[in-house]
Amino acid sequence: GENVEQHPSTLSVQEGDSAVIKCTYSDSASNYFPWYKQELGKRPQLIIDIRSNVGEKKDQRIAVTLNKTAKHFSLHITETQPEDSAVYFCAAPLTGTASKLTFGTGTRLQVTL
């Protein structure tokens, strides 16, 4: 099955700095890579996703990059704000069952003033 590793497990940045979270996956056939944000006590919510036919996707202050050769993808948050503080999860699908996502173990991001 798919194995998704996520690093770091915790990340503390100062407001205004950038944050980068990286995930690696094992299944070379995976073709869809979403990122979820989970605030304390809330449900995970999809914030951005990328498909394997593109290398980068941006949405305002967040971006995701994909390196299919190395089998890793990263979440980039620029100009971080206190409301970015949350746990972020990456995910990747099992081969042949693209709806069945395997999640990373999460990164707790703390943005300090």
Place this chain on the structure above:
Amino acid sequence: NAGVTQTPKFQVLKTGQSMTLQCAQDMNHEYMSWYRQDPGMGLRLIHYSVGAGITDQGEVPNGYNVSRSTTEDFPLRLLSAAPSQTSVYFCASSYLPRGGHGYTFGSGTRLTVV
């Protein structure tokens, strides 16, 4: 459009009791799934369904049953609750993939087994 609705939000069970966690979606999503979330372990798949009448096991299915009699509903049954099942449970749904789709999650059920 309510999205994915989970009930109850909180539940305390005694060891050995059974209960059903409810999940309903109104987006006509074919795919529905149940995850449990434990500290430091991310989201682990319990059971999933790709359509009415079709269910399959995920990563951690032991102690849980599911059924999918309609497109909208996907209840999760705990057969005989154990303290190891103390967790936060999330139901999620999506369209079946044409390249993959993001999930919509319910608000979660926090279950404590004593």
